[in-house]
Amino acid sequence: MNSRxxxxxxxxxxxxxxxxxxxxxxxxxxxxxxxxxxxxIDVFENDAFGRVLFLDGLVQTTERDEFFYHEMLVHPALLRxxxxxxxxxxxxxxxxxxxEVLRHPAVERATxxxxxxxxxxxxxxxxxxxxxxxxxxxxxxxVGDGNAFLAESGERxxxxxxxxxxxxxxxxxxxERAFYARVKRALKPxxxxxxxxxxxxxxxxxxxxxxxxxxxxxxxxxxxxxxxxTYPGGTWCYVFCSDAVxxxxxxxxxxxxxxxxxxxxxxxxxxxxxxxxxxxx
Amino acid sequence: MNSRxxxxxxxxxxxxxxxxxxxxxxxxxxxxxxxxxxxxIDVFENDAFGRVLFLDGLVQTTERDEFFYHEMLVHPALLRxxxxxxxxxxxxxxxxxxxEVLRHPAVERATxxxxxxxxxxxxxxxxxxxxxxxxxxxxxxxVGDGNAFLAESGERxxxxxxxxxxxxxxxxxxxERAFYARVKRALKPxxxxxxxxxxxxxxxxxxxxxxxxxxxxxxxxxxxxxxxxTYPGGTWCYVFCSDAVxxxxxxxxxxxxxxxxxxxxxxxxxxxxxxxxxxxx
Numbered sequence: 001m002n003s004r005x006x007x008x009x010x011x012x013x014x015x016x017x018x019x020x021x022x023x024x025x026x027x028x029x030x031x032x033x034x035x036x037x038x039x040x041i042d043v044f045e046n047d048a049f050g051r052v053l054f055l056d057g058l059v060q061t062t063e064r065d066e067f068f069y070h071e072m073l074v075h076p077a078l079l080r081x082x083x084x085x086x087x088x089x090x091x092x093x094x095x096x097x098x099x100e101v102l103r104h105p106a107v108e109r110a111t112x113x114x115x116x117x118x119x120x121x122x123x124x125x126x127x128x129x130x131x132x133x134x135x136x137x138x139x140x141x142x143v144g145d146g147n148a149f150l151a152e153s154g155e156r157x158x159x160x161x162x163x164x165x166x167x168x169x170x171x172x173x174x175x176e177r178a179f180y181a182r183v184k185r186a187l188k189p190x191x192x193x194x195x196x197x198x199x200x201x202x203x204x205x206x207x208x209x210x211x212x213x214x215x216x217x218x219x220x221x222x223x224x225x226x227x228x229x230t231y232p233g234g235t236w237c238y239v240f241c242s243d244a245v246x247x248x249x250x251x252x253x254x255x256x257x258x259x260x261x262x263x264x265x266x267x268x269x270x271x272x273x274x275x276x277x278x279x280x281x
Numbered sequence: 282m283n284s285r286x287x288x289x290x291x292x293x294x295x296x297x298x299x300x301x302x303x304x305x306x307x308x309x310x311x312x313x314x315x316x317x318x319x320x321x322i323d324v325f326e327n328d329a330f331g332r333v334l335f336l337d338g339l340v341q342t343t344e345r346d347e348f349f350y351h352e353m354l355v356h357p358a359l360l361r362x363x364x365x366x367x368x369x370x371x372x373x374x375x376x377x378x379x380x381e382v383l384r385h386p387a388v389e390r391a392t393x394x395x396x397x398x399x400x401x402x403x404x405x406x407x408x409x410x411x412x413x414x415x416x417x418x419x420x421x422x423x424v425g426d427g428n429a430f431l432a433e434s435g436e437r438x439x440x441x442x443x444x445x446x447x448x449x450x451x452x453x454x455x456x457e458r459a460f461y462a463r464v465k466r467a468l469k470p471x472x473x474x475x476x477x478x479x480x481x482x483x484x485x486x487x488x489x490x491x492x493x494x495x496x497x498x499x500x501x502x503x504x505x506x507x508x509x510x511t512y513p514g515g516t517w518c519y520v521f522c523s524d525a526v527x528x529x530x531x532x533x534x535x536x537x538x539x540x541x542x543x544x545x546x547x548x549x550x551x552x553x554x555x556x557x558x559x560x561x562x
Contacts, residue, residue, distance in 0.1 A: 014305070017329075018328070018329035019328065019329070020306065020307035020309070020327055020328040020329050021304070021305060021306045021307065021327060021329045021330060022304070022305060023302070023303070023304060023305075024295070024302060024303060024304075024305055025301065025302045026301035026302065028301070046301055046302060047299070047300065047301040048299035048300070048301050048302045049302060065482070200508065201346070201510050227481065227508065227514070227515055227516040227554075228515075229482050229514040229515050229516070231515075233508070233510040233515060234508055234509075234510050234512075234514060234515010234516060235508040235510070235515060235516070258555055259554070259555050259556045260554045260555055260556065261554075261555070262552075262554075262555055262558070264552035264553070265552050265553075265554060265555075267549070267552065268548070268549030268550070268552035269549070271543075271545035271546050271548065271549035272545070272546075273508075273540070273541045273542075273543075273546060274539055274540050274541060274542070274543055274546075275540045275541065277543070
């Protein structure tokens with residue numbers, strides 16, 4: 001944690017996006033700080049961004065800008081699948097991705113597998129997204145290792161969403177080849193996987209490596225981008241993977257209530273900046 | 282300036298993007314700090330972003346990420362114009378927009394009108410973009426008020442680019458209706474204007490007002506967006522204005538050497554997020 005502390009109450013939280021630059025938030029009210037088996041967890045209130053979740057000193061989500069990330073992780077895959085009945089989310093203990101998945105009436109059951117039960121408990125208390133999702137009867141939460149879940153569960157899914165944190169700490173394996181091979185095996189025929197892939201500006205070499213193995217593994221494996229104001233560099237990368245469905249084509253009807261995503265944004269998100277396209281070619 | 286000073290050497294510069302959040306840069310080496318007739322000017326070196334220019338405490342440009350902004354301000358208008366021979370840049374004293382304009386062999390003469398001669402002097406010393414542009418014989422620099430220049434000069438331009446700072450300080454008038462009426466009068470038949478318009482996340486009400494008067498003024502007046510990692514919220518808005526040329530259509534050949542812009546990005550940039558589209562409708 002890079003928070004600056006004055007006595008027991010931190011005046012400010014900051015994420016070091018590079019060793020010499022980053023983002024800071026003044027803390028109106030600390031809500032939770034603790035260490036789970038896996039990571040340090042901090043939740044606090046900021047006047048501009050509302051409630052903010054840090055894991056191991058990195059911004060995971062804020063009330064004000066989480067919709068950018070969650071809409072772009074979820075809807076491109078969900079709207080390209082003709083009938084996404086069974087959805088798996090790996091990570092995403094804050095519940096934002098699950099909320100977006102459940103906007104789709106086609107989804108009959110969504111399973112969220114989060115390794116850190118403390119993240120789930122803290123987010124159920126301090127963020128309003130998880131609780132309503134669990135009331136509708138279509139969602140279940142499994143506290144466990146997503147990688148092991150895929151290896152052990154015999155289930156198959158129409159859509160798998162990888163809402164991991166960055167490749168440090170417990171999420172490291174969720175950025176590797178062996179994990180994506182398990183994702184592929186857990187997809188039903190016609191299935192689609194989408195994953196967060198890191199910052200446009202800061203993780204270009206990681207994108208190159210990931211794209212290389214994903215393109216050997218899936219018939220369609222394409223990066224796409226979208227803004228996330230409080231994430232490093234402000235523009236985030238995602239990857240869309242499928243053996244059956246290319247990312248561009250007919251979209252099902254967009255659910256109401258979205259603040260970022262629309263069909264024009266869907267197509268636009270797959271237009272890659274030169275600095276990224278050159279790394280992936 | 283929101284820099285934190287320890288003695289004469291600031292340890293850190295920060296921009297308050299909201300009253301309770303923002304971006305910070307550790308200062309490897311201060312290069313210039315002073316106050317012109319118009320504003321406070323600071324240039325320093327940061328390990329992650331290279332040389333950084335602050336005006337009145339706001340990030341204007343950094344060596345590492347300036348290309349996102351300058352490419353997106355310049356190339357959409359320049360590549361939609363069939364023969365952009367005469368170009369005017371209002372603001373842009375750092376020289377980044379001028380460098381991008383001169384990538385186009387079609388440009389016979391580019392005039393940069395910057396109100397603050399001190400900005401030009403400081404940027405000529407500390408950034409490498411202006412000097413080579415002035416050597417080629419196609420560029421001229423006028424130190425003066427862009428608004429007055431448009432009112433007094435009888436010249437007409439194929440493309441006018443408004444590279445203003447934010448609507449505080451000397452740039453306030455460059456965001457108003459009367460200024461854009463002068464821009465319109467200074468365009469040749471078939472001309473195109475493009476202007477920076479502020480942050481996607483923070484300036485939505487300003488976008489609404491600006492869009493309303495620009496759409497009454499120009500046959501085509503459309504917002505577009507692109508990332509700028511060190512600007513507030515990480516995603517910036519621009520506006521494309523023309524009575525003759527819509528923003529989408531045939532593009533001239535993209536000049537080599539660009540790091541962000543390409544024809545796919547051009548089309549993608551005009552796909553607006555719901556939160557912006559709703560404000561502009």
